[in-house]
Amino acid sequence: MATESQINLFDNESDTAMYKHKLTLEKIRNELINFGLTKSQAKVFIYLGKYGSKTASEIAKALQLPRTETYHLVNSLQNMGLVVAELSHPTKYTAMDMKEAVSTLVKQEQERIDVLADKEESLSQLWKEIPFFAVETDESKSEKMQLLHGTGPIINKIKEMVSSSAEDFRIYGSVSDLLRMYHSDVFDWIENTPTDLKIVASPVNKTPEFLSDMDSSKIKALPSESENKCFIINDKKEVLIFMRNATHPTRQTFAWWSDSETLVDLMISLFDLSWEKGESLY
Incomplete structure (x- = not known):
């Protein structure tokens, strides 16, 4: 029994x-x-x-x-x-x-990651030794998109965008979005690149201290009743649009990246219009 x-x-x-x-x-x-x-x-x-x-x-x-x-x-x-x-x-x-079981699993996962990290260089080298057989033409080029869930993957994508930026890097977002990027060292990464940074903060009820330390000519404030908009444009080649930004009740961010020329042009127009209507932050 x-x-x-x-x-x-x-x-x-x-x-x-x-x-x-x-x-x-x-x-x-x-x-x-x-x-x-x-x-x-x-x-x-x-x-x-x-x-x-x-x-x-x-x-x-x-x-x-x-x-x-x-x-x-x-x-x-x-x-x-x-x-x-x-x-x-x-x-x-x-x-x-x-x-003890969890500790064992953690150690095994760490060992797996360490082995993979050790093989990163050799695998990359082996991959380069194999030629690329597809012939890419203007007709075969396709626009790409990628869905990103969670702060980690999104910040990693932003880091990739910053590292490839050569002309300008434009950020539109709420203070909460900018604060999250600040704590993730995004602005430090940008400082180490030749790119020109522009920020539109919307809305801004009170200027955060970290924004006060930045070049005022690079930041504008735009009045708004909504704080759920956030997007990033790198040069004129890619855009990251937050479907759920840092102000979402769940705090679970969700973003959409694309190198679509049409979408990038559209978001550049939106940013430039916001920049023109914006006011100096301080």
């Missing part, structure tokens, strides 16, 4: 002692999946962690998994360093402590 109470660990209909912790269990499972475990691996690890040492047969029965698959799961978890096998017959499996 004890085994029956352990069946369907994540089942909504379960009456087990674990049921009241269902949401917490699902959150832990999802985090383990983010670390690279499969859904089934995460369930097995959680089951062993909370019910103690079990044989493969007991795991299969409790989680309603095929026995063959269960053996594959515990073996893969052993290879990941998250489960250990006891010297008993039949073999019992025990999960590592959660803190």
Whole structure:
């Protein structure tokens, strides 16, 4: 009967002692999946962690998994360093402590990143040794676009744009957007390039200290009832438009990058018009 109470660990209909912790269990499972475990691996690890040492047969029965698959799961978890096998017959499996397991996963991921970083130069060199076989003509050139989710990828794209900028770099955004860029060192990157910076801040109720330290000729303020607009133009070749900027209630930014000539020209016209209508910030 004890085994029956352990069946369907994540089942909504379960009456087990674990049921009241269902949401917490699902959150832990999802985090383990983010670390690279499969859904089934995460369930097995959680089951062993909370019910103690079990044989493969007991795991299969409790989680309603095929026995063959269960053996594959515990073996893969052993290879990941998250489960250990006891010297008993039949073999019992025990999960590592959660803190130790996470530490193991972090170390493995860091080692993978380090190996990839070490191979960056050699892979790039090997790639260059292979010729490019497509012949690009004016007719074959295509305009590109890229969707970017989250602050990290967006800031990385801005850094790429800054590094390739040679003439002018135009930023239109709210104080919150400009502050986020300031703390991400965007303006420091721009200072180290030959490009000419122009900023339209909209709206501006009070001049932030970090803007006061910048060249006033490069900044203008534009009155507006909305603070959800933000876009960046690099030279006359690419644009980054925020669909969700730093003022969005979720704080989860979402942007759209493109090198579309038509779109870039359109956004340049919008920026230039805003610049003409803007007023000196100080």
